[in-house]
Amino acid sequence: MVSALGMTMTLAGCGGDSVSPSDVTLKLVAADYGDSKANSSQKYWDELTKEYESDHPGVKVDVSVYSWTDVDRKVKEMVDAGNAPDMAQIGAYADYAAKGQLYRVDELLSIPVQANFVSQLSDAGQTNNTQYGMPFASSTRLLFYNKTLFSQAGLTPPESWNGLAAAAKVLKSEGVTFPYALPLGPEEAQAETMQWLLSGGGAYTDDVGTYSIDSEQNIKTFTWLKDELVGKGLTGPVAPAKLNRADAFAAFARGEVGMLNGHPSLMQAAAKKGVQFGMVPMPGVNGRAKATMGVADWMMAFKKNGHAEQIGDFLDFVYDDKNVLAFSHHYDLLPVTTSASEAMAADEDDQDLAPFLDQLPASVLYPVGKTSWAGISADIKKQIAKAVTPAGSPTGIFSSLQLTATAADSAS
Template sequence: MRRRFLGLTAAVAAFGMTAVLSGCGGESGSGDVTLKLVAADYDIAGGSSTKTYWHNVVEDFEKKNPNIKVDVQIFSWDVVDAKVAEMVKAGNAPDIAQIGAYSDYASSGKLYSVDQLLSIPVEANFLSPLADAGNVKRVQYGMPFVASTRLLFYNQTLFEQAHIKPPTTWAEIASDAKALKAKGVKTPFALPLGSEEAQAETMMWMLSDNGGYTNTVDGYDIDSPENIQAFDWLKANLVEPELTGPVAPGKLNRQDAFDAFAKGEVGMLNGHPSLMEAAKKKGIKFGMVPLPGQNGQAKAAMGVADWIMGFKQGGHRAQIGKFLDFTFSDANVLKFADQYDLLPSTVSASSAMAADPKHKELKPFLAALPTSELPPVGKTSWPKVSETVKKKIGSAVAPGGSPKSVLQDIAKVAMDAENAE
């Protein structure tokens, strides 16, 4: 998943900064191999922290493996997927890519499967929802590099002023939002269904009514009765009573909603771990609870992941596997997750983070991740479906809009895209 799934906004221009880290030299003999790694830049402040992270990983790895060098190129999230696509098209695929999507490359036979690369202990250490999301036709190709999940954030100060408690059901969301509006809160419940990340907000509400993008046999089920009911409820109980603020949900982007929450203008919204730091920097007191369902807690939180993969073209299977085994050590996984307020993708690193008192605020996110559900990123049709959701879902809750009709339209696009695979 791209930066838009983790909800981190690229802080560089569209032709963003690129950085190149070299190993300790080129190939120095017939037994030496130089791996090419392309990675995404997670430093939203435009600094060099991602570059430094990979430099340290490569330096430590090369000390232990002197016959394997690693050259790293870092690109902004704005361009990294396109850069890798260009390299692959030109017949110059990197050995390893840490980017937003893997399914197209897997489906076209360009990637090693995970069991061809990783040692058994490392392969078995991924959290199961993340490992499952890395599958294409029941074979894992995408390795979850870093993860996140979502919880319902609420402004504690505004809740205390309105004499309300965090919601546990849909009805309580609506009643809390009404109480916040009565106290003059600008946006009682922020519902970002704009183009930036509508596919994620949509999935959260689907899950809250025991629905989702797919059914139990992994076929699309976008216009299911549960999904229609969820958006009917949103329209009737939050949007039409004007509890979602001055910007129409279809025009509200996630980052704008987060910024407004950090300014104290939003009572409730769905958020991920990085919102904690933004809110704390602005002095906002907040709490977090699982997103309520119609009659209680939703069946699952929405999980998200970014991916790392190994390309076949260079023929360096053994060396790629050795480097990835090293990359997924607890020390490396924890350092990266800690640096960017994200969640580890492995069982052992997640347990270590949960046991560390300095990460106590992340515990609700960590607790939600092992049973989370991810978007169907293993489907090569998913990018088309995701873009369609972003374009259309806001109209489902707009004046005169029909959730059923909009979801049926999206379902047809999904079916056509699936049949075209």
């Protein structure tokens, strides 16, 4: 995802890391983006490190790939045991940064590579205005709709909430199982929630980064969801609290869903099953939403073993355009750098990803720079679906989440 600028700088402040390249083996722990052994990320890393090592005969890069279910826990166990890897490519960086365990990005990357990250992603990699997290992969969300079901019902893609509800009502009358699939189950409820909050003009935090979960806009959004979609039976036979994202995606690929929020990987799954689908920006209150959700996963480097110079040189190679685009293409993800994004936008073979790419510059990411976010995200997964149940209170649930978030933020 980074251009091949061929520039690696000797960085000031790294004198303590001056180890002979011939003595260095770098340990990287990475997440697996594949869904089978055949397309495991291990294959990507094996090919990439083989190429790197052929040009750097004194440096070895040992990569261990774990599933997303295990990788964050595995890295934590290694760090707690005093055996931190040199690098980790996982879901969050803020806790390690807060403990002073990570290199700053400017201690590692050459200046052109550091400057090439998409600005929203670079900003999200900061804690206390210092970047520790390097974005590794990203995606945005669009509203997917089943073209066949829409055509049969005489519908066009909605641009507003009222249009979405009206379309869902017609789809229900046509016997569609899930007119709008609302996955608020524990797998990824925080994502579906955030997309709806953004479409209602809210977010998890305000413009200065303070938690604003119980804002008027957020409460209004979930009150509308409860009354106009869930309460009217337009979200299908599975209660939102019991519907996970993976199950909603699978139902869409079976042709059972009229509409849902999706990321790029859903395209491939739906196409394999022969589902004709379209994608549009998420509807907002009175027209298309002004912002969409962006998601990024993170690369970080631990100071435990030193090796800043060698780590930086290897990561400059990782973020070369060729390598970034190869990974993005294989897993239907978006590049995290400007030059690779521009290359993807100009490539006719990548036009299926263009709508997602168009959303990235105005996307809003989780507040991952807050050490409190991991706990708050877990609370949202457990609590948020209660807000749309018949007896649920959006005001009560959001107020409770806000109290917890404020306390956690103060403590951190």
